[in-house]
Amino acid sequence: MNITLRVWRQKGRDDKGRMVTYKVEDVSPDMSFLEMLDVLNEKLTLEDEDPVAFDHDCREGICGACGVVIDGVAHGPETTTTCQLHMRSFSDGDVITVEPWRAKAFPVVKDLVVDRSAFDRIIQAGGYISAPTGTAPDAHAMPVPKTDADRAFDAATCIGCGACVAACPNASGMLFTAAKVTHLGMLPQGQPEREARVVNMLNQHDEEDFGGCTNIGECAAVCPKGIPLDTISQLNRDLLGSLASGKAE
Amino acid sequence: MTELFIEGDPIRDEKAPEGPIEERWDKRRFSAKLVNPANRRKLSVIIVGTGLAGASAAATLGEAGYQVTSFCYQDSPRRAHSIAAQGGINAAKNYRNDGDSIYRLFYDTVKGGDFRSRESNVYRLSQVSVEIIDQCVAQGVPFAREYGGLLDNRSFGGVQVSRTFYARGQTGQQLLIGAYQALERQVAAGTVQMHTRHEMLELIVVDGKARGIVARDMVTGEIQTHFADAVVLATGGYGNVFYLSTNAMGCNVTASWRAHRKGALFANPCYTQIHPTCIPVSGDYQSKLTLMSESLRNDGRIWVPKKGDDKRDPREIPEEDRDYYLERLYPAFGNLVPRDIASRAAKNVCDEGRGVGPGGLGVYLDFADAIKRMGRPAVEAKYGNLFDMYQRITGENPYEVPMRIYPAVHYTMGGLWVDYDLQSSIPGLFVTGEANFSDHGANRLGASALMQGLADGYFVLPNTINDYLADGPFEKLDEDTPEAKEAAEAVRARIDTLLSIKGDRTVDSFHKELGQIMWDYCGMERNEEGLRKAIDRIRELRDEFWRNVKVLGENDELNQALEKAGRVADFFELAELMCIDALHRRESCGGHFRAESQTEDGEALRHDDEFAYVAAWEFTETGEQPVLHKEPLEYEYVEMKQRSYK
């Protein structure tokens, strides 16, 4: 099939950026979306045009590095990561618009690459359990009910891609934050820091210029890992609990 | 063959303690010098890599009070390639009461490695494995659990006990997130300084000691020098020398290779693992191959049609026309034989013309029986995400039609040579995780890389590096130190060259061609003639690369083609060394199969009298003969036998 791409090109953080149109021919339906971009980049290089920069690494949907807005939808039409999207989801002759995540907290670095280090700083603020190496009791010392462990796991599958932020009209990072709060809060090991964690992570979230959450739900709709919206309710409950107990730092 | 290399003096692991194997690790920990907590903050360590091996080490050394500086090329440490590991992590917990023990894990690993690893190292790995699980659970790693709330286990590739801990099909992700969170906690505490989107391009060696690195800020292009009292490389494996592999696109050998060029010996480069269960190639645009966790072999059955060119829909091929070749050839282990055996068997049936799918390069992995036996919901619960992944990539539904799989390059057992302390042949340079060569011999067992990465980072390195650091802090250095200046200049010059060639072939086109040469001649089966041909072709292609590669743009911007060009340049040199190593080892062992050395029924045939050693290579000059140093291997505990899985 033949595809027309409208791609966001931006040389650097302070550059204005613009849409540029390219044609990609002989696209196989079995190609991944990123392989289609590889084909474009090979062609651009041979034509002496700067190839399009985009983030990617594992190409298996697990590292969270990839992510672009395709025809207005974060990661495109198939609730999966951009690297796991295949061209069979498109048709011959399609015109596809490709843009970077757009959010104040995620400044563009170049073309489709953005800076998501704000997520790391939210984790630094409390997205962990303090368990210095060597201090752990036997793994079976504390059984965890399977349902709790499963729910913790489901929340822990967040890959930190940032699609939730890109999809949110407020550019809120709440689903990402809530996923971590839920993962750690469901486990007995996570209890001692639970109340402080939610407050500290939320403070950092707000400091990073993410918008507030108004429960629109666009985040969960695009999340490639299916992080459920009710993690945000859990976060809110934890926050209330924390404020009520007055134990948060 | 000696025209290809020079044989130098043998080497020894000076740090390996003697005495009963169970006491060696204790002994070493006791003899290692300690650093008083108050002095630790005066000592600095650079850790390159934030995968399991790097993040765990950075967190642990940070907790201990050292000043750690950590680097990764991705935009976040959480994206290191360890994230992609699916199947699980081994530990000798014996929670199943099925006869497992530290000794059995040790025994299985030495045997699985086809008697080309060190007994002392492997024993320590097995001992430490137990603590890893405790550590990860304490951090909140959500391993799979049973209804009673205790941890679940499964059995994994090539062993008969259930010792593999897992978190659905995302074990690496969960372990890495645990280590990453511990690392970020130390970043917040100020003990670890993190540099993301930074690529190490050179090692700085001063007075014979590793004292720093040259890194490029991948956003601004700035060439920086960083200094410390010791440097740790945890930069992962080099499977991408084959272009197509299950590794992430950015996995590279650059950090290791740069250290090798500065004097670090490179051990057993030819030992590569080809994983039997990957999704077959679908076209020449293919950029990577996707692994289907080998846990699938627990319930899926592998087969091909008995006759070649059987074009029937697999569901319509009756039992009597199917060849479940692994069950037929290896009745005791069946579909669970080690990876190298399963991979070569798949290659053989495809070479016989019985392969399935495009190009005949595939075999079926069939869940019809499992679905009948366990019911679809149980299969879904166990493998759901893998099935989804398969369907997304191929467009086929594996609940209905058997999966198609084919072997792909997956893991590299070779790596920088290290002693028992994980120190390379350059004092002050330590190497952990897949980047070193230490524990897996000629073949790694499933679920043992995660174990090794975390063993190295949480428990081994933090108990050995102190022996070296106790003599520090060393002399203060800065960017004007001649060795640092020289290293930074060399990096700049190389970048300038790459940008100024302005030839007419893209970096990827070179990388693909190199990968094809390696796959054809240094892949699942190797022989003298092919390897010689490969060496010639690699040299020609490398020359062409330096004359004709086309890298656009500038250094002082995010320039992904430039990043790739540097990595591919190093792959060329590594590829040649891999072929020389494969050529000199005129035996088959583990993942290294020499066509000239096989038993009557086509199994790998070792030659212990001649080759029971680690081949540690010393760099001389690009294209010049490397020097081979042999480290003899002795087996006091596990009797050396030809491996048999019959």
Ligand SMILES: Cc1cc2nc3c(=O)[nH]c(=O)nc-3n(C[C@H](O)[C@H](O)[C@H](O)COP(=O)(O)OP(=O)(O)OC[C@H]3O[C@@H](n4cnc5c(N)ncnc54)[C@H](O)[C@@H]3O)c2cc1C
């Ligand atoms: C698809 C897949 C599935 C697997 N499944 C399993 C499994 O189930 N069980 C198991 O035991 N093993 C498994 N393995 C193997 C295992 O995942 C790896 O061997 C292991 O995770 C490697 O960890 P590491 O920390 O050594 O390196 P990596 O996780 O690869 O980390 C390398 C780090 O080094 C950094 N880096 C590299 N080069 C540079 C440079 N020049 N400058 C700066 N930074 C650099 C990277 O940014 C990264 O942070 C699997 C491997 C693959 C590919």
Ligand code: SF4
């Ligand atoms: S919550 Fe979902 S969309 Fe948001 S970062 Fe995590 S995986 Fe991505």
Ligand code: FES
């Ligand atoms: S490249 Fe890793 S999730 Fe897409």
